[in-house]
Amino acid sequence: MTPCPTRSQRSQIAGFDAIQEALDAGESLPVLLLRRDPEIPALAQQLDELEKRAIKRGVRVVRATDNDLRRMSADAPPADALGLLGPNPEMCLDDLLARSGLCWLLHQPSYASNVGFAIRTAEVAGADGIIVDATFSKSDQEQALRVSMGAHRFLPVHWENTEHCLKAARTQGKQIIALEDVGGQAPWELDLSRPSLLMVGNERHGLPREVMEACDAIVRIPMRGFVPSYNLQGALAILTAEHLRQQRG
Numbered sequence: 095m096t097p098c099p100t101r102s103q104r105s106q107i108a109g110f111d112a113i114q115e116a117l118d119a120g121e122s123l124p125v126l127l128l129r130r131d132p133e134i135p136a137l138a139q140q141l142d143e144l145e146k147r148a149i150k151r152g153v154r155v156v157r158a159t160d161n162d163l164r165r166m167s168a169d170a171p172p173a174d175a176l177g178l179l180g181p182n183p184e185m186c187l188d189d190l191l192a193r194s195g196l197c198w199l200l201h202q203p204s205y206a207s208n209v210g211f212a213i214r215t216a217e218v219a220g221a222d223g224i225i226v227d228a229t230f231s232k233s234d235q236e237q238a239l240r241v242s243m244g245a246h247r248f249l250p251v252h253w254e255n256t257e258h259c260l261k262a263a264r265t266q267g268k269q270i271i272a273l274e275d276v277g278g279q280a281p282w283e284l285d286l287s288r289p290s291l292l293m294v295g296n297e298r299h300g301l302p303r304e305v306m307e308a309c310d311a312i313v314r315i316p317m318r319g320f321v322p323s324y325n326l327q328g329a330l331a332i333l334t335a336e337h338l339r340q341q342r343g
Contacts, residue, residue: 200224204296217248280314
């Protein structure tokens with residue numbers, strides 16, 4: 095099979111015509127969501143034919159519920175078929191860190207729900223991927239993926255050791271930035287448009303000193319309230335929005 099061209103960013107296409115055109119053009123289409131159990135026979139046949147063609151091309155096909163399609167669709171009403179254009183979410187860690195965008199590393203988070211929200215935030219904002227260094231059980235990992243509302247299907251999610259990731263990121267030439275309340279720079283004072291690995295630490299204990307010492311910069315999000323910290327996914331969202339602003343600029 096001829097290799098598909100790789101897009102640098104993820105995007106969504108909807109409907110039979112758009113997906114057929116992507117398959118005809120040999121686009122990178124790693125994941126396809128198709129409506130499950132349609133009531134109209136003609137629609138069921140059309141979906142079955144598209145599924146067969148996609149599988150032959152090596153596309154991972156997921157039969158989605160009406161609710162899943164509604165949540166994932168950028169338009170209303172949702173299409174019967176949604177496709178992901180862009181890099182393969184199942185890429186290995188080295189390939190992820192070799193990419194030129196933004197990657198997140200969560201160091202020893204305590205709560206699976208926070209990880210799930212972080213995965214969804216990273217995917218919606220177009221991050222290259224997210225790495226989690228957590229002592230989670232299999233059931234904790236599954237809970238995190240459930241809370242992500244299925245976002246883990248569309249971007250790389252790796253469960254890896256922080257030290258290993260830092261070494262690999264440094265080898266790839268990424269700038270390594272920590273988010274911590276001892277930071278001396280605000281998010282808008284850093285160049286987040288460069289290939290970057292951004293780290294957040296444990297909800298209570300933050301990042302260990304030796305981890306922060308391995309970073310190029312430590313950033314602090316301004317806070318003016320009585321409560322002394324943002325929740326993990328809130329902090330992630332603030333930095334992600336600043337990254338998107340700088341990209342647009």
